[in-house]
Amino acid sequence: MPEEPTAKAARTATTELPEPELFARGSLKLAARLFGPGNLRADQAQVDRLRSFAQEADPLADRLAAVLQRDPRARDLFEHALKHGVDSLDSAPEELFEFFHEVERTPYWVDHDRIDRGARSIVRTGVIGLIPLGDMSLMGGYLASRAVKTLVGTGDLEYEAARRLAETAAWWIDVTTPGALKHGGDGYAAALRVRLLHAHVRAAMNRRHDWNYDEWDHPVNQVQTAGTLLLFSQVFLLGTRMLGVRYTQREREDVLHLWRYVGWLLGVDDALLPADEDDSWRLLWLLAATEFIPDEDSRRLARVLLEQHAVVGQRFGPLNGVIGRAAVNLHAAVSRMLLGDGNADYLGLPAARMSSAAVLTFAAANLLAETARQALPGATTLQRLLGYRSRRWYLKQVTRALELDRTYSRPVRTASGKAAGSPAA
DSSP: OOOOHHHHHHHHHTOBOOOOHHHHSSHHHHHHHHHSOSOOOOBHHHHHHHHHGGGOOOHHHHHHHHHHHHOTTHHHHHHHHHHHOGGGOSSOOHHHHHHHHHHTSOOTTOOHHHHHHHHHHHHTTGGGGHHHIIIIIIHHHTTOHHHHHHHHHHOHHHHSHHHHHHHHHHHHHHHTSTTTTSTTSHHHHHHHHHHHHHHHHHHHHHTOTTOOHHHHOSTTOHHHHHHHHHHHTHHHHHHHHHTTOOOOHHHHHHHHHHHHHHHHHTTOOGGGSOOSHHHHHHHHHHHHHHTOOOOHHHHHHHHHHHHHHHGGGGGSGGGHHHHHHHHHHHHHHHHHHHHHHHHHHHHTOOOOHHHHHHHHHHHHHHHHHHHHHHHSTTHHHHHHHHHHHHHHHHHHHHHHHSOOOTTOOHHHHHHHHTTTSOTTO
């Protein structure tokens, strides 16, 4: 007897999808088995629900960005509201009041004590935390070929790569500093400035005559923003753990709580904000299965990122080439720890056994030091102080070497200037 259509549809909807490349082999497969909540595989219905957000943007930010595009003087009102609240303004465009009245209605689940504890756990990693930020989070993000189209479309990461990467790190430091995410704080302001940046870039991409909505989805959509959030949160935690950093369960959950609030400030839909570590694992699997599918533009940006590491060797005179190659190989080895050999080979990351051995040796030594830290009274407080100072040192160095744009407006200008061109040009 033929199967009833409704029964067949129900069975199809619950069929699990195959394991994505990112989870099929390598370190992430092992990490998922050791630390994950069990079976991560999603069914087609769950994928369809996630994919529906690929056509969703951020209406509040989009309307405000349109006002600022027409009247740049409104930018001063935006900056004033960031620091003092929108109700301190006597008059302002309706879209500005609408935006901030929603932002200032803090969700019930936000716990600033937990956020500050999470920030202190991140601060403790110091400059070590910057290693997975670039080599795992950003490099891993290049696997998402649809999101990459916007990055290439702005041209900023390719032609202003060093400065833009430093600005990303500075933004990350701003939002992960204790107390900075309270209303009026530096992290709160940084998150909302980037939310507005996303809206401006989205508008610029929407003005392009060649944007392929069928292939690339809506530019800077909800799925892509949630994916970026996960790269800075769950992937950061995984990356630092692979490098030997140790966290308690409570510390990891607090770090994810911090990023849940950052995601909310960035305009991510509540349905896409992981509430805990299990949620983060499952969302990462879904994104790996549907978004992390690299193409030639992924390879192009990966090459640019590696070239920035080679610049390190330019200060060593006759050893320039040797030091530069060593830096590239070391960073590539860190990337391979998370991405696996298949993805790393596709992106063109070099494979060097000595570099991989050096990274594993560093991770083992760091794990021993972290184990001692957890056992020694006062060691965690001392490590947090050292981490705080090393982050400040990093900011001082990159600010001296590069002219950082902490308003995050340069990509807006670049995207606007390229609005009629080809994203792959």
